[in-house]
Amino acid sequence: MNIAIIGTGYVGLPTGVGFAELGHNVICIDKDEGKISALCQGKITLYEDGLAELLNKNFSSGKIKFTTSMQKGVAGADVVFLAVGTPPHPVTKEADLQYIFAAAEELAQYLNGYTVVAVKSTVPVGTGDKVEALIKAKNPTADVDIISVPEFLREGYAVKDFFNPDRIVIGSDSERAKKVMAELYADFADKTEILYVNRRSSETIKYASNAFLAVKIHYINEMANLCEQTGADINEVAKGMGLDKRIGNRFLNAGPGYGGSCFPKDTMAIAYIARQYGVNMTLIEDVIRENAARKKQMARRILETIDNIPHAKIAVLGLAFKEGTDDCRESPAMEIVNELLANGADITAYDPQAMTNAQKLLGNKITYAPNAYAAIENADVLAILTEWPEFKTLDLRKVYNTMKNKNIVDCRNMLNRKEAEACGFHYTCIGYKKNRAQEQTENAA
Numbered sequence: 001m002n003i004a005i006i007g008t009g010y011v012g013l014p015t016g017v018g019f020a021e022l023g024h025n026v027i028c029i030d031k032d033e034g035k036i037s038a039l040c041q042g043k044i045t046l047y048e049d050g051l052a053e054l055l056n057k058n059f060s061s062g063k064i065k066f067t068t069s070m071q072k073g074v075a076g077a078d079v080v081f082l083a084v085g086t087p088p089h090p091v092t093k094e095a096d097l098q099y100i101f102a103a104a105e106e107l108a109q110y111l112n113g114y115t116v117v118a119v120k121s122t123v124p125v126g127t128g129d130k131v132e133a134l135i136k137a138k139n140p141t142a143d144v145d146i147i148s149v150p151e152f153l154r155e156g157y158a159v160k161d162f163f164n165p166d167r168i169v170i171g172s173d174s175e176r177a178k179k180v181m182a183e184l185y186a187d188f189a190d191k192t193e194i195l196y197v198n199r200r201s202s203e204t205i206k207y208a209s210n211a212f213l214a215v216k217i218h219y220i221n222e223m224a225n226l227c228e229q230t231g232a233d234i235n236e237v238a239k240g241m242g243l244d245k246r247i248g249n250r251f252l253n254a255g256p257g258y259g260g261s262c263f264p265k266d267t268m269a270i271a272y273i274a275r276q277y278g279v280n281m282t283l284i285e286d287v288i289r290e291n292a293a294r295k296k297q298m299a300r301r302i303l304e305t306i307d308n309i310p311h312a313k314i315a316v317l318g319l320a321f322k323e324g325t326d327d328c329r330e331s332p333a334m335e336i337v338n339e340l341l342a343n344g345a346d347i348t349a350y351d352p353q354a355m356t357n358a359q360k361l362l363g364n365k366i367t368y369a370p371n372a373y374a375a376i377e378n379a380d381v382l383a384i385l386t387e388w389p390e391f392k393t394l395d396l397r398k399v400y401n402t403m404k405n406k407n408i409v410d411c412r413n414m415l416n417r418k419e420a421e422a423c424g425f426h427y428t429c430i431g432y433k434k435n436r437a438q439e440q441t442e443n444a445a
């Protein structure tokens with residue numbers, strides 16, 4: 001099939017490459033000339049495990065092409081995916097649909113023959129109706145169906161998730177559009193549930209899922225707070241909870257709060273939608289507020305360890321919002337770093353993939369180190385803020401010898417607490433703090 005994808009970012013690019021790999025003819029359209037010019041030279045524009053190789057292969061074979069021209073991309077496409085950004089409105093925090101509407105208006109004039117326009121961007125319930133009205137107004141004779149096909153891929157696993165999604169949701173009442181999508185997703189039919197629902201349900205499924213996951217993350221963080229007061233260990237508690245199949249073991253890692261380009265904006269967007277419809281969603285409102293406060297609490301935790309050290313140096317490991325990506329949008333690490341800077345901190349940081357993006361946001365306010373050990377050199381405290389696997393295997397002896405003062409604040413519970421303490425570190429993690437009775441027992445032993 002001929003597929004056009006509008007928006008060549010963290011969703012559009014892996015989706016385009018994935019469909020090309022499945023044998024479709026893909027053309028990716030973006031108005032960012034720098035991105036398209038790089039991609040037209042076969043250069044990858046974002047970090048995703050395995051994406052560069054697949055891009056090279058399909059670009060060389062001509063299965064995937066890139067353009068800034070909407071006309072070139074849309075004319076002749078069987079399916080046009082809309083994968084542009086839907087960032088939070090700066091004031092109301094609702095999803096800002098200006099990019100969706102601009103792209104819909106522009107594509108309308110180039111529709112040619114029966115086309116399915118599939119909205120992949122995360123959009124509020126009812127957006128499909130608005131996109132349909134816009135396209136019909138611009139091109140009244142267009143033979144087109146507007147459907148919702150939300151994206152559920154996880155950054156860091158985008159390629160894996162494209163080929164092995166938990167589910168594919170298709171929101172449409174049009175039998176004709178459903179037939180086209182069944183053909184497009186035929187390769188997935190044996191292994192993945194393809195759920196056909198109405199367009200409004202489909203739009204809602206995406207927000208409902210992300211809000212639920214955000215609540216789950218916040219829930220385990222609240223349990224971690226409780227564990228820190230009681231002497232229980234959140235890692236053990238989460239393991240015990242996760243063995244219950246009704247709960248599941250994913251999204252039970254206590255940490256610095258959720259971040260990234262989706263959860264913060266999608267929780268705010270669904271809360272806004274609920275308010276518009278007069279529906280009470282205090283659970284999500286609370287989670288949004290408390291999750292924001294958590295970043296400040298983490299910064300305070302780091303600062304407390306160096307309270308009495310003049311001109312203390314903080315080493316930060318991890319700037320991306322999670323492992324496996326170079327994306328720093330709404331990264332908890334970036335928010336913590338900003339809070340530390342606001343308190344006059346001197347920071348040297350390292351991230352395996354996100355340094356370029358971090359530098360775009362932080363400029364020269366911090367020092368960037370070429371590797372983890374260089375960041376740690378002469379530091380008074382080491383703060384681990386992103387769960388990159390390489391931080392798990394740090395040589396703690398070497399870290400100890402490299403640091404000036406031996407403090408670690410492990411906001412991702414990456415290190416082995418007992419090993420770190422045995423090395424002589426003052427080690428602080430999330431969701432475990434010895435209470436007095438435990439300290440007495442350990443001292444007596």
Ligand code: NAD
Pocket residue numbers: 006007008009010011012029030031032035083084085086099102103120121122123151152153154155261262
């Ligand atoms: P992104 O910012 O990485 O990419 C969006 C791209 O769209 C940009 O390259 C931008 O230049 C381009 N664009 C904007 N307007 C355009 C237009 N009129 N014509 C052509 N190109 C245009 O965004 P993203 O992270 O890929 O997210 C896209 C959508 O997918 C959002 O709604 C997001 O909520 C949703 N989503 C994201 C993820 C994720 O993990 N990033 C996961 C699921 C869903």
